[in-house]
Amino acid sequence: xxxxxPIVVLVGRPNVGKSTLFNRMTGTRRAIVTPIAGTTRDxxxxxxxxxxxxxxxxDTGGMFGQSADPLHALVVEQGQxxxxxxxxxxxxxxxxxxxxxxxxxxxxxxxxxxxxVLLAINKTDDRRAAAxxxxxxxxxxxxxxxxxxxxxRGVGDLLDEIKRRLPAxxxxxxxxxxxxxxxxxxxxxxxxxxxxxxxxxxxxxSLVNRLLREERMIVSPVPGTTxxxxxxxxxxxxxxxxxxxxxxxxxxxRVASGGALESLSVMLARRAIADADVVVLVIDVAVGxxxxxxxxxxxxxxxxxxxxxxLNKWDLLPEHTQEAAEAADGEVRRRLPFxxxxxxxxxxxxxxxxxxxxxxxxxxxxxxxRKRVPTPALNRFIAAITAAQPPVSDARRAVRILFASxxxxxxxxFVLFTNVAATMHFSYLRxxxxxxxxxxxxxxxxxxxxxxxxxxKGAAPDGA
Numbered sequence: 184x185x186x187x188x189p190i191v192v193l194v195g196r197p198n199v200g201k202s203t204l205f206n207r208m209t210g211t212r213r214a215i216v217t218p219i220a221g222t223t224r225d226x227x228x229x230x231x232x233x234x235x236x237x238x239x240x241x242d243t244g245g246m247f248g249q250s251a252d253p254l255h256a257l258v259v260e261q262g263q264x265x266x267x268x269x270x271x272x273x274x275x276x277x278x279x280x281x282x283x284x285x286x287x288x289x290x291x292x293x294x295x296x297x298x299x300v301l302l303a304i305n306k307t308d309d310r311r312a313a314a315x316x317x318x319x320x321x322x323x324x325x326x327x328x329x330x331x332x333x334x335x336r337g338v339g340d341l342l343d344e345i346k347r348r349l350p351a352x353x354x355x356x357x358x359x360x361x362x363x364x365x366x367x368x369x370x371x372x373x374x375x376x377x378x379x380x381x382x383x384x385x386x387x388x389s390l391v392n393r394l395l396r397e398e399r400m401i402v403s404p405v406p407g408t409t410x411x412x413x414x415x416x417x418x419x420x421x422x423x424x425x426x427x428x429x430x431x432x433x434x435x436x437r438v439a440s441g442g443a444l445e446s447l448s449v450m451l452a453r454r455a456i457a458d459a460d461v462v463v464l465v466i467d468v469a470v471g472x473x474x475x476x477x478x479x480x481x482x483x484x485x486x487x488x489x490x491x492x493x494l495n496k497w498d499l500l501p502e503h504t505q506e507a508a509e510a511a512d513g514e515v516r517r518r519l520p521f522x523x524x525x526x527x528x529x530x531x532x533x534x535x536x537x538x539x540x541x542x543x544x545x546x547x548x549x550x551x552x553r554k555r556v557p558t559p560a561l562n563r564f565i566a567a568i569t570a571a572q573p574p575v576s577d578a579r580r581a582v583r584i585l586f587a588s589x590x591x592x593x594x595x596x597f598v599l600f601t602n603v604a605a606t607m608h609f610s611y612l613r614x615x616x617x618x619x620x621x622x623x624x625x626x627x628x629x630x631x632x633x634x635x636x637x638x639x640k641g642a643a644p645d646g647a
Contacts, residue, residue, distance in 0.1 A: 307336075
């Protein structure tokens, strides 16, 4: 059997620096770091490459101690699930605070798991930590590594100690372990990256769990449950799919009132949109599309991502008739007219209804956004449609499209060289876009059209 990546799990009280250490060890900024206790909820996982193939590092939420977070019980449940899979536990404590009763409780709990435990004393770069560090040795763990996650001091020593305590791979499994690390951590050229976005409580995390076929994400009716964008990799039809569950994106005013933590969550959700191949906009079908859904979809469109609209909670509607489906789709088209190219799928993340179909459509959109049209065929097509309906410029001047070329994909981008105009009326650009879709598809992806005046050799350009 091929060896899977060993799993190392970080545990500790809130605010001891687990997320900072996670980011430092993985070389990422995956985990949100704030001074707010309980910031991390979902268990984040990311590979750490080392000489023998690496390991999967998991950052848990604040599993231990009291918490005012209404989702604390779910955070604990998910953290315990991660702990059960661990090959090694890294118990993180705060050197500045020294030994506190909460640390002793955690020490007892991790010993009870029967897993190997390594103690990491964080924040030891602070002069105030000198006395506290000595107290923490009384917890009785061996080895103890003193680190500063914020500045990186001692992290190399910590990695060395982790490597010594992980199961050594057989020689024939080293390449497999290395491939596994790459699969989890790096974006392969053929990887399909999918961002799940939408307003709070639309069902994004439930959908991710359904697609992964495991309870990877915390799901609750509390708005703002997801904070960190959590990405997971899985195989589908011999393809690698990286799916990212993002924080619910509220209106700008409400985000501002939610403080720095929510603002950071939304910023990372926007980054996930920018990094994606395809964005799945999840809408609660009972609520219908809102202005905020339009704003989220507008960001995906402006970023040139493929878009699929998933009308979720279809199982809760009293009627599942064709008329109800057409009415729901019509409302999406009315409220989000600029997304007329996006396929709509009726799903239920709870029951799994049509979620396999959603993946098929996402895959098709990813293919369509990379489609290329041969230049000769494109020019014949442009000549035919402009002959049937000649273009005009914004200044109402007669325009001829002399040559067309597709200059890019993802999104499909075309340059049209004309005789006089640097711009065209928006209605004619829409006509060209619609005809391109009719002829070549491009389902689910925005199309970019650029107009350039073709300058003959020796002629002065516009404005000269």
